[in-house]
Amino acid sequence: MAEPDGARTGRVDTDLGRLAGVSDQGYGHERNEDAMALGSGPDGTRAAVVCDGVSTSYTPERASRVAADTALDVLLTTAGPAEDRVRAAVAAAGSAVAGLERDRGGRAPSCTLVCALATGGGETTVGWVGDSRAYWLAGSGGARLLTTDHSWAVQMVAAGVLDEGAAMRHPRAHAITRWLGATGTTEPEVTTVRRPGPGLLLLCTDGLWNYLPDPADLADVALPALADGGPLAAADTLTALALDAGGRDNITVVVIPG
Numbered sequence: 001m002a003e004p005d006g007a008r009t010g011r012v013d014t015d016l017g018r019l020a021g022v023s024d025q026g027y028g029h030e031r032n033e034d035a036m037a038l039g040s041g042p043d044g045t046r047a048a049v050v051c052d053g054v055s056t057s058y059t060p061e062r063a064s065r066v067a068a069d070t071a072l073d074v075l076l077t078t079a080g081p082a083e084d085r086v087r088a089a090v091a092a093a094g095s096a097v098a099g100l101e102r103d104r105g106g107r108a109p110s111c112t113l114v115c116a117l118a119t120g121g122g123e124t125t126v127g128w129v130g131d132s133r134a135y136w137l138a139g140s141g142g143a144r145l146l147t148t149d150h151s152w153a154v155q156m157v158a159a160g161v162l163d164e165g166a167a168m169r170h171p172r173a174h175a176i177t178r179w180l181g182a183t184g185t186t187e188p189e190v191t192t193v194r195r196p197g198p199g200l201l202l203l204c205t206d207g208l209w210n211y212l213p214d215p216a217d218l219a220d221v222a223l224p225a226l227a228d229g230g231p232l233a234a235a236d237t238l239t240a241l242a243l244d245a246g247g248r249d250n251i252t253v254v255v256i257p258g
Contacts, residue, residue, distance in 0.1 A: 010024070010025035010031065010032040011023065011024045011025060011032075012032075012036070013232065013235075013236070014036070014038060015230075015231070015232040016038060016039065016040060017230075017231075018040060018046060018231070018256075018257070019038050019040070019046050019048060019231055019254065019255065019256040019257070020038075020230070020231035020232035020234075020235050020254070020255055021036045021038055021048065021050075021203075021235055021252070021253060021254035021255065022232070022235040022236055022238075022239045022251075022252070022253050023035065023036050023250070023251070023252040023253075024207075024239050024242075024243065024247075024250070024251045024252070025250055026207055026242070026243065026247040026248065026249050026250050026251050027243070027246070027247040027248065028246075028247065028248035028249055029055075029249065029250055031061055032061065032250050033052065033053030033055060033060040033061045033064060033111075033250055034050070034051065034052050034053065034064055034205050034207070034250040034251070034252040035050075035051045035053075035061070035064035035065045035067070035068040035069075035111075035252070036048065036049065036050050036051070036068055036203075036252050036254055037049045037068035037069050037071070037072035038072065038254055039072055039076055040076075041076050043120065044119075044120040045076070045117065045118065045119050045120065046117075046118045046256055047072055047075040047076050047115070047116065047117050047118070048072070048115065048116050048203055048254045048256060049067070049068040049071040049072050049075070049089075049093075049113065049114070049115040049203075050068070050113070050114050050115070050132050050203040050204065050205060050252050050254055051063070051064035051065075051067045051068045051093075051111045051112060051113045051114075051132065051180075051205075051252075052064065052111060052112045052130065052131075052132050052205040052206065052207075052250070052252070053109075053110070053111045054110040054111060054112070054176070054179055054181070057107055057108060057109055057110040057111075057181065058101075058102055058103040058107040058108060058109050059100070059101075059109045060109060060110065060111060062100060062109055063097045063100060063109035063110055063111040063180065063181060064111045066093075066096045066097055066100060066109075067093040067094075067096065067097050067111050067113050067180055068093075068113075070089075070092050070093045070096040071089040071090060071092065071093040071113065071115050072089075072115075073092075074088050074089035074092045074093075075089045075115065075117050082117050082119060082123065082125035082192060083125050083127075083190050083192060085117060085125075086115060086117055086125050086126070086127035086188070086190050087127065087188060087190060089115055089127070090113060090115065090127050090129060090180075090186055090188040091186045093113055093180055093186075094129075094180040094181075094184070094185070094186030095186065097109055097110065097111060097180045097181050097182075097184075098180075098181055098182040098184075098186075102182070108181050108182035108183055109181055109182075110179045110180060110181030110182075110183070110184055111130070111179065111180050111181065112128075112129060112130025112131055112132045112150075112176060112178075112179055112180070112205075113127075113128065113129050113130065113132065113180055113188075114126065114127070114128040114129075114130075114132040114133060114134050114147060114203050115127050115128070115203075116134060116201055116203055116256065118195075118201065118256055122194055122195050123192055123193065123194050123195070124136075124192070124193055124195055124201055124256075125190065125191070125192045126146050126147065126190070126191055126192075126193070126201075127188040127189065127190045128147045128150075128188055128189055129150065129178045129179060129180055129184070129185065129186070129187070129188050129189075130149075130150050130151075130176045130178055130179050130180075131149040131150060131151045131174065131176050131206055132147075132203070132204065132205050132206070133145065133146075133147045133149070133202075133203070133204055133205075133206075133209050134146040134147045134201065134202065134203050135201070135202040135204075135215050135218055136193065136195070136199060136200075136201060136202075136215075136258075137199055137200050137201075137202055137215065137218055137219040137222050137223060138196070138197065138198065138199030138200075138219060138223075138258070139198075139199075139219065139223060141216070142196065142197070142199060142219075143199075143215035143216045143218065143219040144215050145215050146191060146193060147189070147191075148189065149176075150176055150177045150178035150179075150189075151173070151174060151175060151176050151177060152167075152170070152172045152173060152174070152175040152176075152177060153167035153168050153170065153172075153173040153174070154167075155177055156170075174206065195258040197258065198258060199219075199223070199257075199258040200222060200223070200226055200231070200234065200255050200256060200257045200258055201255070201256040201257075201258065202218065202222065202238075202253065202254070202255060203252075203253070203254040203256075204238070204251075204252060204253045204254070205249070205250060205251065205252045206249060207242055207247075207248075207249035207250050207251035207252065208238055208239070208241075208242045208251050208252075208253055210248075210249065211241065211242050211245040211246070212238075212241060212242075212245075218238070221237060221238060221241055222234045222237065222238055222255065225237035225238075226255065226257060230257075231255040231256070231257055232255075234255045235253045235254065235255045238253045238255075239251050239253050
């Protein structure tokens, strides 16, 4: 797809072999307010963090960067059960963001966060605050969404006030109900899943899933790219899909093969 006038220039590709990610500014923003951080430990543990800055907050890009780096450091340097490490990582990230400078009007930096810790034992622990998502993508009907958005739309559906279609069409659909920052919460939801076989873990911001939210559809795009070119190819292919669909938001995609 040819880039329109004023197209984004900000893009980061990270390829660590056993995991990879792409963060792209997209076409609708003057800067990339997303951030990602990924790494692996000497024991084979792989960890990744994806953050999406809240555009109405102060310096959202700084919030995302600080949260991602802080959380990854805790994930890779602490010991203990995986769920404890994930909770500690989110708490540390939240404290770091809450400590950032506010503007003169009192607006504080803030962001969402989703992180994953994949251990050598075949289990992956995911923690999140906000509406950045984690998916397990596999063939033969094995693809599924692992997270539940902390958003107004999900809250309305859970309360029985609106059905999913009506909630997602509402102007407040994407208003988040949890975030990291001085006025937010550091209490994540955490889940541990066993990787059942071949597949990949996908972490992404809404710049991707707004265009392709269905797990099976994401798997149809990502799995052939993974087989042909590895994790970075899968992340790049998903990013290209979002750009070709309009790229209205920042797009961040991290792929961890199972």
